[in-house]
Amino acid sequence: MIGGRATWTIASSALRRAPRAAEGIAVLCATGGAAAASPTAAACFAVVGIAAATVASIGAQRTADVTDLRLFAAPLYGRELARAIVLAPCVRLAVAALVALCTVAVSAAVLHRSLPNDAWGRLAALLAAEIVATLVAMSGCARRGRERSLYVGLALVAGAAVAWLGFTATPTALLAAAVAGGTLGFVAVRALGETLARYDPLE
Amino acid sequence: MPQSRAAGAPQSAARERRTLSERVLHAAGATFARDGVTLVPPFWLDVCAGERASLALRDARAAKVAARMVAGIVKTTCGTLLVCDFDPRIQPVQAKRLAGFVPAQRDCAPCGDAGAAIDLQAALFEVPRKPARQRVDAVLAALGTRDAAGFAVALALVRPIKLLVLDRPSPEFEARVAQMLDAGTALVCTGVGVDAPAAILAAR
Numbered sequence: 001m002i003g004g005r006a007t008w009t010i011a012s013s014a015l016r017r018a019p020r021a022a023e024g025i026a027v028l029c030a031t032g033g034a035a036a037a038s039p040t041a042a043a044c045f046a047v048v049g050i051a052a053a054t055v056a057s058i059g060a061q062r063t064a065d066v067t068d069l070r071l072f073a074a075p076l077y078g079r080e081l082a083r084a085i086v087l088a089p090c091v092r093l094a095v096a097a098l099v100a101l102c103t104v105a106v107s108a109a110v111l112h113r114s115l116p117n118d119a120w121g122r123l124a125a126l127l128a129a130e131i132v133a134t135l136v137a138m139s140g141c142a143r144r145g146r147e148r149s150l151y152v153g154l155a156l157v158a159g160a161a162v163a164w165l166g167f168t169a170t171p172t173a174l175l176a177a178a179v180a181g182g183t184l185g186f187v188a189v190r191a192l193g194e195t196l197a198r199y200d201p202l203e
Numbered sequence: 204m205p206q207s208r209a210a211g212a213p214q215s216a217a218r219e220r221r222t223l224s225e226r227v228l229h230a231a232g233a234t235f236a237r238d239g240v241t242l243v244p245p246f247w248l249d250v251c252a253g254e255r256a257s258l259a260l261r262d263a264r265a266a267k268v269a270a271r272m273v274a275g276i277v278k279t280t281c282g283t284l285l286v287c288d289f290d291p292r293i294q295p296v297q298a299k300r301l302a303g304f305v306p307a308q309r310d311c312a313p314c315g316d317a318g319a320a321i322d323l324q325a326a327l328f329e330v331p332r333k334p335a336r337q338r339v340d341a342v343l344a345a346l347g348t349r350d351a352a353g354f355a356v357a358l359a360l361v362r363p364i365k366l367l368v369l370d371r372p373s374p375e376f377e378a379r380v381a382q383m384l385d386a387g388t389a390l391v392c393t394g395v396g397v398d399a400p401a402a403i404l405a406a407r
Contacts, residue, residue, distance in 0.1 A: 072330065200237075202267075
């Protein structure tokens with residue numbers, strides 16, 4: 001059984017790397033979608049944010065992280081490795097978006113303006129959607145060609161579904177988004193674990 | 204078919220009397236194929252504790268994959284491969300605990316942040332950080348080098364192992380590593396062709 005030390009070391013080494021542009025776009029879109037006054041603008045931010053999170057998850061850096069030979073030479077089961085690998089992108093996305101929205105809220109207060117009433121709820125829904133897209137897309141890192149494209153499509157659909165469920169930011173909608181996001185995220189991490197357990201690092 | 208030989212091993216009858224507990228590596232018809240293409244043709248190899256063996260394959264890619272198979276990183280497509288009687292397909296964690304893997308010298312990443320690499324390796328193998336750093340320093344001193352390949356060997360030896368696998372080492376590097384290993388650790392090297400460094404055998 002993997003210890004907390006190994007999980008933290010894997011996650012912290014990924015967290016130390018400079019964020020990619022797509023990750024920054026995903027964070028900005030989550031913040032923008034939460035702070036947007038009109039639902040149309042928020043929906044546009046949501047779509048771009050989910051796409052950016054997916055692109056960040058399938059990029060060269062993330063692929064190198066997921067297929068790092070050192071991790072496959074270590075005595076870890078696939079599911080343990082999956083849990084350790086997904087931690088860094090999820091933490092980075094959530095913390096950055098929270099900090100960004102706090103900054104927007106403080107700026108709005110200084111300028112005597114106010115955020116929409118449902119800003120925090122919408123941020124939670126958009127973050128859940130982007131995290132689900134990230135988790136689903138990461139399984140594609142260990143695949144190539146058509147299978148990789150399939151995971152990208154799956155990530156976009158899963159992220160969009162969670163965002164759609166929680167978009168109105170009512171308590172019921174947020175609960176539905178949380179349940180759907182939690183279920184999809186759990187399944188995605190299990191699938192990544194299975195993928196890593198079967199993966200043969202040839203390159 | 205790949206050529207495999209074990210050096211420093213007693214011949215047939217005496218060898219067969221050895222108990223299973225001494226056997227570090229057993230490969231019987233171990234093969235790796237992908238998309239219907241056989242990358243590593245079947246090979247047979249038995250290595251006991253403290254022995255040194257080599258495995259010569261037809262090309263660099265096959266040698267690379269074979270080295271990873273022997274270290275339990277890549278799973279055999281068919282045939283049997285056991286590391287200390289653990290099948291990496293079924294018991295990957297147990298097999299990887301006992302086998303250390305050193306990539307080909309040209310594939311070894313530059314040392315970069317050596318401290319972080321040692322900390323990661325120590326965490327992955329559940330070794331306390333300070334002894335791990337001391338062990339790496341000791342191995343590098345014994346090897347007399349601080350290059351990327353030497354560092355990769357030191358990382359592989361950060362914890363006690365029974366089998367060390369070198370992927371396509373140079374003859375000098377292989378000899379230095381063999382000299383430095385303790386008596387109970389087996390060494391398996393892969394190489395390309397019969398004239399490959401790994402096919403040059405010497406008893407330890």
